[in-house]
Amino acid sequence: MGAIRVDGLRKSYGAVEAVAGMNFTVERGELYGFLGPNGAGKTTTIRTLTGQVQPDAGTVRVLETDPATEPLETRRKVGILPEQGSPPSFLTPREYLEFVGEVRDLSADRVADQTVAWAERLGFESKLETLHTDLSRGQQQKVMITQAFIHEPDVVFIDEPLANLDPLVQEQVKRFLISYAAGDNAVFVSTHNIDVAEEICTRVGIVADGQLVTERSLDNGADEGEGSLLELFLERVEAEETRDTPTLEHLGS
Amino acid sequence: MTGSTTSDRPDSGGGLSTRRLLAVLFREEWRMHTQLFGGWRFALFPVVIAVLAVGATVALLETGTAQGTIVGGLHALAVAFGLYSGTAGFAGSDMLENVFGRLSLLLSSSTTLPLSRRWLLGVFLLKDALFYGVAFVLPMALSSAALTGFSAATPVAVGLFWLSLCLVFAVGMATTVGLIAIRTRGVPPWTIGLAVGLSVVGIWATGSLGAVQSVLVPVRGSAIAAGGLAVSTIVVAMVSLVAYNPTYGRPSRTATDRFARLSGALPFENAPLVTKSLLDLARSSGGVWKPFVSASILLALVAALVGVVDSITGIVPAPGIFFGGVLGLSAFTTYNWLTQFDSLEAYLAYPVSIADVFRAKRIAFVLVGAPTVAVPYLAAVIWFNATLLDAVVGAILLAGYALYYYGLTVYIAGFDPNEFLFDAVRFATFTVGVAVALVPTLVAGFVVVPPSVELAAALGVGGVVMGVIGIVLSSRAGPRWDAKYRTE
Incomplete structure (x- = not known):
């Protein structure tokens, strides 16, 4: 049984069909890259998988829970790093992580230990007492990464994991994500960064116009005769005639 | 500030004229409101204001409330609305960028285009004054018709009443922008709050409340007094804009757990x-x-x-x-x-x-x-x-x-x-x-x-x-x- 299972998922906002019949499965131990151009339906899919949005049709299962009918149970079991970061908050990172810990029913000692460990790993020890709203975007992203992993969930949903991070921290986060997935967890990463996906993911799915148009396993690199992931991406997305995506000819010229 | 870059000079708008920027800002303001609430729901808002203002005026007159009280109340509302609208001045600094920056692409474009932030903010506030003056203060002014009754002079009376309300609305805006400008010069908020509090107590203690009330109801005073208030408001607004430090950034704050x-x-x-x-x-x-x-x-x-x-x-x-x-x-x-x-x-x-x-x-x-x-x-x-x-x-x-x-x-x-x-x-x-x-x-x-x-x-x-x-x-x-x- 997959950690994440999606069958015939559909979601519209008025006349706009954001997700138009999505099907895929993610197993434990996978670091799954969800690639697609702007407006392809990636964020809506994540929001549906985490019970933030009610689907119009289809079946979704995350760790044997149904996010549509039991969203709190789903969110209790998973970690979420949202696309838009965090709202301006006047808590310090230490207080914010205490808040997340209390909401997730974690012991104070465990939260304190995790806070110190993550602050050292991502380099925000000196910012633990600074108001969150006064942190740089990169520092805020580090705190948000911490809250997504603080309860060591079996499945994590991440929208653009490396946004605003400096190159050193990017490397640390990439290595951490690879090892975390290898520890029998599933990591679902939505990103525009094809190089990063190619570097860290075990498998990728390419989305265009609300549908999964192709998947590729990256465990053993590309097979002979297969093009790069970028070529595959442009080829499949172009085939779907996505309006907002430049064509190969445009890029060539 | 020790020096100003080209884009910080008050007259620096690149190739964009003030009139053109005003037009674009108006369009953005209109689209923002219609996008948030739906076109007709926002367009109806001035009608609701007019109905409320006229209805309340008629009801107050019927219950024996003096005309002077109603006129004073409407001017107090206009000042309060102006004080509130002036908080858009925060948008020029990073203090409330998270609130306004997401809504106004143009306002935040001084970070990406060769446009003066101070000039942009000045035009933005001017746009706000004109926009709200027409969309909200004008419907309030219609209550003047209920006060004086309908006659051939009604349009003139409504027009004068509108100008009077607009003037005190601008007073409110200029006051808030002035306070924000002082804040961007590093003056602590508590000092500003204390000064405002002491001013209010001083006015009350010296029995000057009546004088302040009469100044803030220009339609009841002399043309000279109204002109003086208008000039003072413009001066305060201009000085505030010059004093406003567009590069102000609040230092990081820390807090104990x-x-x-x-x-x-x-x-x-x-x-x-x-x-x-x-x-x-x-x-x-x-x-x-x-x-x-x-x-x-x-x-x-x-x-x-x-x-x-x-x-x-x-x-x-x-x-x-x-x-x-x-x-x-x-x-x-x-x-x-x-x-x-x-x-x-x-x-x-x-x-x-x-x-x-x-x-x-x-x-x-x-x-x-x-x-x-x-x-x-x-x-x-x-x-x-x-x-x-x-x-x-x-x-x-x-x-x-x-x-x-x-x-x-x-x-x-x-x-x-x-x-x-x-x-x-x-x-x-x-x-x-x-x-x-x-x-x-x-x-x-x-x-x-x-x-x-x-x-x-x-x-x-x-x-x-x-x-x-x-x-x-x-x-x-x-x-x-x-x-x-x-x-x-």
């Missing part, structure tokens, strides 16, 4: 959510005093109005009933402060339901709102010598109506109470909801002084009923907004 202790001390199921709300309120600009200041301003305005009515008609309302009913309105501003820096969507990353979030906000509202209204209410009943019965009934009305207004606000506006101010349908619904409770109470407060035991009992029961309705409304807000967020 208070979350765990406070959350542990609160005996509620949703203690972490309540604690977050309280700390966000306490640490944002103005701190926990913001709701108290809002309630005190309401108290001062209403008390001044009571004084004016007394001096003209000799009628003084039952203070407990009157102030209990009116001060409950501070529920709106208190809730507004509690949601100012919060976003409902952000909570969807945690295993908490939207209903839990609303429950936590209600607890935070009671914890903050109770002392916020209790102190001004006690001051009012002592100052105006309320009888014991009147004071007790007023306290019940205050608690019940505050819960009712809170429930009404949460049910109609969810987490964005500020936004519904410009949505004709929501605003009209809120206004009717407030009037249903407040108008009969005010009438009773003016007619039966001091209140009879029967009237007091009836009003007390009414207060309890409205409080229960408020609790029901706020309880239903969770499921209602949960459905909206998850399905739309």
Whole structure:
């Protein structure tokens, strides 16, 4: 049984069909890259998988829970790093992580230990007492990464994991994500960064116009005769005639 | 500032003329409002303002209120609206960029284009003054027709009244922008607050209140006085813009860990959510005093109005009933402060339901709102010598109506109470909801002084009923907004 299972998922906002019949499965131990151009339906899919949005049709299962009918149970079991970061908050990172810990029913000692460990790993020890709203975007992203992993969930949903991070921290986060997935967890990463996906993911799915148009396993690199992931991406997305995506000819010229 | 770059010079707009920028900003303003609320709902808003202003004027005249009181009240409203609109000046610095920056692409474009931030802000504020002057102040001015009656001179009277209201609206805006400019020069907020407080006390203590009132109602004064006020306002606005430091960045603030202790001390199921709300309120600009200041301003305005009515008609309302009913309105501003820096969507990353979030906000509202209204209410009943019965009934009305207004606000506006101010349908619904409770109470407060035991009992029961309705409304807000967020 997959950690994440999606069958015939559909979601519209008025006349706009954001997700138009999505099907895929993610197993434990996978670091799954969800690639697609702007407006392809990636964020809506994540929001549906985490019970933030009610689907119009289809079946979704995350760790044997149904996010549509039991969203709190789903969110209790998973970690979420949202696309838009965090709202301006006047808590310090230490207080914010205490808040997340209390909401997730974690012991104070465990939260304190995790806070110190993550602050050292991502380099925000000196910012633990600074108001969150006064942190740089990169520092805020580090705190948000911490809250997504603080309860060591079996499945994590991440929208653009490396946004605003400096190159050193990017490397640390990439290595951490690879090892975390290898520890029998599933990591679902939505990103525009094809190089990063190619570097860290075990498998990728390419989305265009609300549908999964192709998947590729990256465990053993590309097979002979297969093009790069970028070529595959442009080829499949172009085939779907996505309006907002430049064509190969445009890029060539 | 030790030096200014090309883009910081006041006249630096690159190849873009001020007129062209104004036009583009107007278009963006219109689209922002129509996008947020739907075109016709926003377009109807001036009509709602006009209906309310004219309706209230007619009703006040019918109940014997003097014309001077109504004119003064409308000018006070225009000043208050101007003070509020001037807060857009914050958008030029990084203080509230998270609030305004997301809404105005043009305003934040000084970071990416060779445009002066100060010039951009100046034109933005000018746009605001013109936009709100036409969309909101002009409908208010139509009440002049109800004051003077219809005749051939009505258009001229309305026009003059509009100019008068526009002038004091601009005074309000310039005052706020001036204070913000001082803030960007590194003057601590408490110093500014102290100076403002001392100025107000000074005006009151020296008996200059009447003089200030007459200056701030230009339509009743001389043309020279009005011209002087206009020139002064322009000077203050220009000096503020020059003094405004576009590169101001507030230093990072730190805080000791208070979350765990406070959350542990609160005996509620949703203690972490309540604690977050309280700390966000306490640490944002103005701190926990913001709701108290809002309630005190309401108290001062209403008390001044009571004084004016007394001096003209000799009628003084039952203070407990009157102030209990009116001060409950501070529920709106208190809730507004509690949601100012919060976003409902952000909570969807945690295993908490939207209903839990609303429950936590209600607890935070009671914890903050109770002392916020209790102190001004006690001051009012002592100052105006309320009888014991009147004071007790007023306290019940205050608690019940505050819960009712809170429930009404949460049910109609969810987490964005500020936004519904410009949505004709929501605003009209809120206004009717407030009037249903407040108008009969005010009438009773003016007619039966001091209140009879029967009237007091009836009003007390009414207060309890409205409080229960408020609790029901706020309880239903969770499921209602949960459905909206998850399905739309």
